[in-house]
Amino acid sequence: MGLGIRVLAVIAILFRFGRSDPFLSDLEDFISQISRRENNEVDAGVVDPRQLLQFDDPAYYRYMGSYTAPPCTEDITWTVIKKLGTVSPKQVLTLKQAVNENSMNNARPLQPLKFRTVFFYPRQKSDHVAI
Numbered sequence: 001m002g003l004g005i006r007v008l009a010v011i012a013i014l015f016r017f018g019r020s021d022p023f024l025s026d027l028e029d030f031i032s033q034i035s036r037r038e039n040n041e042v043d044a045g046v047v048d049p050r051q052l053l054q055f056d057d058p059a060y061y062r063y064m065g066s067y068t069a070p071p072c073t074e075d076i077t078w079t080v081i082k083k084l085g086t087v088s089p090k091q092v093l094t095l096k097q098a099v100n101e102n103s104m105n106n107a108r109p110l111q112p113l114k115f116r117t118v119f120f121y122p123r124q125k126s127d128h129v130a131i
Contacts, residue, residue: 009077010067013052018086023052028091034098057083063118068108082120 015021024031030044059082066074 007077008073008075009079010065011049011052012078012080013085014080015085015087017089017092020088020091021085024087024091024095026051028094031094031098057123059083059123060121061118062121063116065116066111072108 030042033042061080065078066072
């Protein structure tokens with residue numbers, strides 16, 4: 001009988017306004033469909049999340065936290081990419097429509113640190129030497 005270990009994780013990328021994000025551009029039609037459906041589910045087929053992590057600086061932060069939406073489950077491994085991505089205003093609007101941005105209070109209040117440690121994993125230097 002297996003142990004049945006289940007690991008829950010979130011990868012977070014912070015964005016600023018700029019050029020369109022290519023990964024979101026590929027999913028834009030599917031994201032738009034979500035706002036038009038009652039059950040908020042759309043089959044986008046196979047999505048390779050590695051496309052989202054195409055950064056030249058792979059440094060990141062990691063800590064144990066919780067989901068940001070109810071029921072706010074604890075013991076979630078959060079990985080926050082250090083480098084900011086860019087997203088277009090149109091992409092942000094598409095995402096807001098998909099998550100029902102009409103809600104007045106859709107952000108979870110800041111949570112106490114509760115003795116959590118935030119670890120920083122810097123970019124690893126290559127073992128190869130250019131000649």
